Amino acid sequence: MHKWIMATLLGVAGLLAVYLLTFNLPEKEHQVAEEEFTIPDTPADAAAAEAFYKSNCMGCHGDQYQGAMGPALANIGSVLSKEEIYKKVLKGGGGMPAFEGKIAEEEIINLTNWLAEMK
Numbered sequence: 001m002h003k004w005i006m007a008t009l010l011g012v013a014g015l016l017a018v019y020l021l022t023f024n025l026p027e028k029e030h031q032v033a034e035e036e037f038t039i040p041d042t043p044a045d046a047a048a049a050e051a052f053y054k055s056n057c058m059g060c061h062g063d064q065y066q067g068a069m070g071p072a073l074a075n076i077g078s079v080l081s082k083e084e085i086y087k088k089v090l091k092g093g094g095g096m097p098a099f100e101g102k103i104a105e106e107e108i109i110n111l112t113n114w115l116a117e118m119k
């Protein structure tokens with residue numbers, strides 16, 4: 001009796017399924033591809049960071065963080081976000097060497113938190 005109603009409902013359900021499959025899947029893939037990270041908010045070990053700075057960074061950024069071949073870092077905490085500082089130390093660029101793989105991850109995080117406190 002109401003066969004046409006059932007047929008219509010099934011047809012609509014089928015179209016909906018096809019629509020969801022074609023338009024929703026690529027969107028999910030896009031979300032996964034997006035890069036995102038945060039720096040853990042651990043208090044910086046200032047002594048370790050300073051010692052590290054002196055042997056690895058001072059030559060280009062100055063003994064008073066005033067800058068030399070590289071820019072001044074004396075108030076870098078108000079210039080760049082933690083994520084930006086971390087990325088710069090990790091990847092380098094624009095005349096700065098990359099430190100990724102050269103020093104331990106915790107060392108870079110400690111250095112980042114220490115630099116971020118310079119405001």
Ligand code: HEC
Nearest residue numbers: 056057060069070071079085088089093094095096097111
């Ligand atoms: C060979 C020289 C050199 C060394 C060594 C070096 N840097 Fe740099 N650094 C630079 C230069 C040049 C720039 C500017 C890059 C640019 O403009 O993109 C820079 C930029 C930066 C910036 C971004 C500054 C800003 O205002 O945008 C940070 C933060 C930084 N360096 C931290 C460090 C730390 C921490 C170390 C040690 C682990 C280090 N650098 C070692 C040359 C150096």
